[in-house]
Amino acid sequence: ETGVTQTPRHLVMGMTNKKSLKCEQHLGHNAMYWYKQSAKKPLELMFVYNFKEQTENNSVPSRFSPECPNSSHLFLHLHTLQPEDSALYLCASSHGQGYNNEQFFGPGTRLTVL
Amino acid sequence: DQQVKQNSPSLSVQEGRISILNCDYTNSMFDYFLWYKKYPAEGPTFLISISSIKDKNEDGRFTVFLNKSAKHLSLHIVPSQPGDSAVYFCAASRRDDKIIFGKGTRLHILP
Helix, strand or coil: CCCEEEECCEEEECCCCEEEEEEEECCCCCEEEEEEECCCCCCEEEEEEECCEEEEECCCCCCEEEEEEECCEEEEEEECCCHHHCEEEEEEEECCCCCCCCCEECCCEEEEEC | CCCEECCCCEEEEECCCCEEEEEEECCCCCCEEEEEEECCCCCCEEEEEEECCCCEEEECCEEEEEECCCCEEEEEECCCCHHHCEEEEEEEECCCCCCEECCCEEEEEEC
16 A cells, blocks of 8 residues: 555444544655545635644634544544535545655545435 | 635646646645645645745746735646646745645646
8 A cells, every 4th residue: 555545445434433543654754634625615624633642723623533643644633523514534644744745645534424 | 714715616728728726725824835746536636835935936837926925826728738727726835834725726738
């Protein structure tokens, strides 16, 4: 596997379910990101991890809980989501967190909350 | 309030012609700008970037122009090819801060 992979690619869940999104990068990068892309909206940064430490939480509701056990893996734990949380969730990684570090994106998880 | 604006949701261009995608920003502190390209069912991929110390950066068929006084940048693709059909995201950042993305412009290259 190369690049940034995300599983699952599609997820349908009820509002009372608990699920997790997984992201793995095989690029040797130190920074990882979660983004949310809703229809007709810009990509919204959710969380940033640099060397496994969370460095940014962009006012994300607590029903989204990130976890970064090591520099290669990033999870997004979901519980009691709302229908408006339905979106494409994209993971990205970069060599460093600096602004001129190119971010490499995974294919995304298409989440539908019923 | 959106700091990075792509006011054209979609654009259609004849194959072989020039495609021009526009982007405006509001934060004068931005000093690094990027374009990403996204195909369906794939994540965005980095295309080209420009630092605020330059007003032009060229990479093959892709050229990005930056007009700091107008807070405007544009991506030129020439000649346009069928594989260029995708959604293009403009993004901006300032030193040691996060990247802010626009909503994207869907480019259709017509045969």
